[in-house]
Amino acid sequence: MESIYLDHAATSPIDPRVVDAMLPYYYEHFGNPSSIHHIGRAARQAVDEARQTMAELLHTKANQLTITSGGTEADNMAILGYATGHEAKGKHIITTMIEHHAVGHACKELEQRGFEVTYLPVDEAGKVHPAAVESALREDTILVTIMYGNNEVGTIQPIVEIGELLRDHQAVFHTDAVQACGSMELQLDDLPVDMVSLSAHKINGPKGIGLLYTKKGITLKPLLFGGEQERKRRAGTENVAAIVGFSKALELTLETASEKRERYLRYSRVFFDTFTNMNISFVINGDQNDRLPHILNVSFPGIQVEALLVALDMAQIAASSGSACTAGSLEPSHVLQAMYGEKGQERVNSAVRFSFGITNTDEEIDFAANEIAKIVKRLQDQQAFIS
Missing domain, CATH: 3.40.640.10 (Type I PLP-dependent aspartate aminotransferase-like (Major domain))
Known part of the structure; x- marks a missing residue:
């Protein structure tokens, strides 16, 4: 792939x-x-x-x-x-x-x-x-x-x-x-x-x-x-x-706006179902009933986002920890901090944004969802062992 x-x-x-x-x-x-x-x-x-x-x-x-x-x-x-x-x-x-x-x-x-x-x-x-x-x-x-x-x-x-x-x-x-x-x-x-x-x-x-x-x-x-x-x-x-x-x-x-909307929402469901079936710990961020269909923000408790992004990049999967203008910064997302405050710091620090587009295919999404789940499971298991 x-x-x-x-x-x-x-x-x-x-x-x-x-x-x-x-x-x-x-x-x-x-x-x-x-x-x-x-x-x-x-x-x-x-x-x-x-x-x-x-x-x-x-x-x-x-x-x-x-x-x-x-x-x-x-x-x-x-x-x-x-x-x-x-x-x-x-x-x-x-x-x-x-x-x-x-x-x-x-x-x-x-x-x-x-x-x-x-x-x-x-x-x-x-x-x-x-x-x-x-x-x-x-x-x-x-x-x-x-x-x-x-x-x-x-x-x-x-x-x-x-x-x-x-x-x-x-x-x-x-x-x-x-x-x-x-x-x-x-x-x-x-x-x-x-x-x-x-x-x-x-x-x-x-x-x-x-x-x-x-x-x-x-x-x-x-x-x-x-x-x-x-x-x-x-x-x-x-x-x-x-x-x-x-x-x-x-x-x-x-x-193609309506077609893309349905396709991107389907991609989100694939991610959600795959993560659930692979039994990894995750939580979706944002209003799931009223959101832009191409953006899916997910927190993976127990994982530092930098380690996850590096692992994803090594697997040839490009994602982001926040807005492009702060890419490469170690500062937590100001958006997630505003949403969750100090009590949600782990959620903030483990959040990844996946955003879909016209070049993505069903085959890519299925493969990516499974690879991401495998990587997350490995990192979460490692963190549990250290703890």
Whole structure:
């Protein structure tokens, strides 16, 4: 069996059809979209058509999509761009303790600039309660930023309910939907949100490209200065090939969304049944009734996650101990710590994230589940013997 990739939440392999769509814009149509000659106009047309396609797929208008270099920039643009541009209305922001670092660290930066941030707790399923958001709201709250689906445990947040309770408040609502895209139906203009961040490389598109949706009337202070691209919101020559690739990837992922959901949930059941039948000790993390289907986070009591990941890697199985941005770090997952606290430290320290994608097959999943169970059983038996 060749290497089995179970870390699609970190990044996903690019779809060959996406590469095919991108290639002409590296060779034939290489122009700068800001150039007025015919070569530049061809590039501009490609950017405009790709943006229009993405807008239609996301049920919004093209002028409400700002192209960025990825999900991190989209999150930063939303949070820093809105807060610094509207601080006259207030300097209070609400977020959660389980956000991706692109959101969490942006909020920390705002604290350094004199803003006040409330970090809401979550329950043991990793979910924030709308009542907690309502209780934290103040007259000077200007921004609420809560992710759609968690990148480590997959728990889906009550975005619609939170958005509804903010309707009569001045605070705007941003959600990081990077992991949710392709799994959740995103009809952006119908969602009670003001800003949404997306990224291409999580849906089998190219790295280095993302977008920020902003509802009509939302204004942002630019983070970059130079040209007048993206309606003066983001200076810099457009990455034409990547924009075309993002559009194609979005089209392909939404075409097969329901089929993938069923397949990934089936893969999770295979893991669960195999672990149960092999009689190993394990516990699933996250809300199993309301989670992104491609993410399965499992704790194996009695095992240190670093030892398990090394053993899996030696078996040619690629998985993760948390978000990709903290890969290689020995620090425990901030998401799991928020869910379980000190009393759940063993659960936190033994957690592995398996995330599925379009390249996985039934044969791979069956093999991987059995190999993982064997490795876990061996490590747990060793730990029991030492103890």
